[in-house]
Amino acid sequence: xxxxxxxxxxxLGLCIFLAGWYVMARIIHLPIVPSPFLVLENLVxxxxxxxxxxxxxxxxxxxxxxxxxxxxxxxxxxCMGYFPKCDRILAPLVYxxxxxxxxxxLPILMLLCGLxxxxxxxxxxxxxxxxxxxSVRDGVKSIPKETYYPLYSLGASxxxxxxxxxxxxxxxxFLSSIRVAMATSISxxxxxxxxxxxxxxxxxxxxxxxxxxxxxxxxxxVVLSMIGMILFGIIDILEKKICxxxxx
Amino acid sequence: xxxxxxxxxxxxxxxxxYTALKDIHLSxxxxxxxxxxxxxGSGKSTLLKVMAGxxxxxxxxxxxxxxxxxxxxxxxxxxxxxxxxxxxxNVYENxxxxxxxKNKQAKIDKNSVDFIMKQLGIDGLGQRYxxxxxxxxxxxxxxxxxxxxxxxxxxxxxxxxxxxxxxREEIQDLFLEVWKKHAVSTVLVTHYVEEAVYLGQKxxxxxxxxxxxxxxxxxxxxxxxxxxxxxxxxxxxxxLRNFIKEDWSNx
Numbered sequence: 001x002x003x004x005x006x007x008x009x010x011x012l013g014l015c016i017f018l019a020g021w022y023v024m025a026r027i028i029h030l031p032i033v034p035s036p037f038l039v040l041e042n043l044v045x046x047x048x049x050x051x052x053x054x055x056x057x058x059x060x061x062x063x064x065x066x067x068x069x070x071x072x073x074x075x076x077x078x079c080m081g082y083f084p085k086c087d088r089i090l091a092p093l094v095y096x097x098x099x100x101x102x103x104x105x106l107p108i109l110m111l112l113c114g115l116x117x118x119x120x121x122x123x124x125x126x127x128x129x130x131x132x133x134x135s136v137r138d139g140v141k142s143i144p145k146e147t148y149y150p151l152y153s154l155g156a157s158x159x160x161x162x163x164x165x166x167x168x169x170x171x172x173x174f175l176s177s178i179r180v181a182m183a184t185s186i187s188x189x190x191x192x193x194x195x196x197x198x199x200x201x202x203x204x205x206x207x208x209x210x211x212x213x214x215x216x217x218x219x220x221x222v223v224l225s226m227i228g229m230i231l232f233g234i235i236d237i238l239e240k241k242i243c244x245x246x247x248x
Numbered sequence: 249x250x251x252x253x254x255x256x257x258x259x260x261x262x263x264x265x266y267t268a269l270k271d272i273h274l275s276x277x278x279x280x281x282x283x284x285x286x287x288x289g290s291g292k293s294t295l296l297k298v299m300a301g302x303x304x305x306x307x308x309x310x311x312x313x314x315x316x317x318x319x320x321x322x323x324x325x326x327x328x329x330x331x332x333x334x335x336x337x338n339v340y341e342n343x344x345x346x347x348x349x350k351n352k353q354a355k356i357d358k359n360s361v362d363f364i365m366k367q368l369g370i371d372g373l374g375q376r377y378x379x380x381x382x383x384x385x386x387x388x389x390x391x392x393x394x395x396x397x398x399x400x401x402x403x404x405x406x407x408x409x410x411x412x413x414x415x416r417e418e419i420q421d422l423f424l425e426v427w428k429k430h431a432v433s434t435v436l437v438t439h440y441v442e443e444a445v446y447l448g449q450k451x452x453x454x455x456x457x458x459x460x461x462x463x464x465x466x467x468x469x470x471x472x473x474x475x476x477x478x479x480x481x482x483x484x485x486x487x488l489r490n491f492i493k494e495d496w497s498n499x
Contacts, residue, residue, distance in 0.1 A: 153300035153319050
């Protein structure tokens with residue numbers, strides 16, 4: 001029931017978006033803003049033929065970067081949150097490197113890792129990992145000390161505390177950090193895909209633009225935003241599944 | 249026998265040293281209850297944490313049955329003021345948590361969990377989450393967790409203070425009833441004189457700066473039926489209250 005209602009809200013959102021787009025297209029009335037219906041028609045035509053492969057490449061890079069960021073960021077964030085000493089040593093390092101605009105590092109990454117997949121995945125990793133570290137750390141820090149006492153008094157090991165408390169307690173903040181980082185990383189992914197590759201939504205959109213094929217360009221943009229929506233949707237579902245206790 | 253000898257706890261911060269507890273001597277028989285009552289800053293919670301093995305930086309000895317207190321060696325149940333339930337685990341999982349940590353692989357007998365839940369009047373709530381429960385129900389869950397564990401020592405930090413007066417009396421009765429069946433050695437910290445008189449076989453009055461014991465009373469009224477409505481109960485409470493007023497104003 002609830003899922004159905006959520007789905008209807010998504011449909012409504014889509015309708016409002018399309019209506020806005022349609023009105024804009026009618027007002028501007030230039031080939032550079034085509035009607036959404038033409039774009040959708042074009043999208044249906046070429047999706048399987050041309051776009052799908054690019055979409056999968058982009059999605060793959062996102063997932064790889066994200067996974068890598070979680071594997072590295074969660075343990076570091078947990079240690080920083082749980083062990084004050086660890087926080088004291090690592091916090092300045094994180095604060096110093098966090099504000100560096102990661103996109104500025106792209107040329108260096110490309111020189112070091114080549115033009116291939118690694119540089120692109122690393123770029124996404126770099127954007128997401130800091131958000132994960134900081135929010136997991138804050139999540140762990142915000143656990144009241146009393147929560148640990150019943151476990152300590154039973155002689156619980158760090159592993160017990162990790163499994164029973166840290167993991168679950170930091171999950172909500174962790175998921176919302178992924179949500180925040182995701183939008184940035186999709187934009188940056190687009191940028192990285194305009195170099196050194198012939199696959200990916202970034203390449204597809206820029207290529208269509210250079211060919212002055214606006215319909216294809218918009219189709220690409222729609223697919224990119226769909227990828228975003230799917231990823232956000234997955235995070236929402238995960239949150240409902242794992243963190244449902246929050247809403248009790 | 250639970251025995252505390254010459255216990256002192258000093259907190260050391262960069263600017264100052266603060267003596268939280270000084271020269272505490274206390275002994276209580278196994279299977280008894282002891283109520284600690286004292287003003288803020290008298291080190292009640294500190295004493296509890298020392299007995300729980302959470303604070304290990306102290307001088308003196310704390311022994312349970314002749315063995316130095318240690319969370320890994322003994323079974324120590326600890327109920328903090330906020331009940332210590334994990335909001336991401338349902339009631340059943342919360343109750344089993346103590347055994348899960350202590351016994352590792354050993355399988356938990358579902359019947360004994362059901363039994364203890366029934367005893368505490370929370371049967372049927374197993375699938376609920378702490379956020380869906382009232383304060384009184386949460387307290388019952390934390391008691392169920394503690395009693396299921398069959399601890400050598402049960403420590404409770406102001407366990408009933410967040411409950412409204414009526415619920416508090418209900419849970420106090422329930423606690424005593426279940427406690428009688430399991431005979432778990434219990435130390436509880438409280439702010440209320442009546443609670444100390446009702447639940448404490450031994451009543452320990454602490455005073456502040458530094459935290460030390462100013463009086464230990466063997467409570468003659470403990471365990472009597474319907475004691476809360478009797479004259480002796482009021483008299484003892486009043487007597488204690490007067491002593492406390494005088495004692496604490498001298499600090």
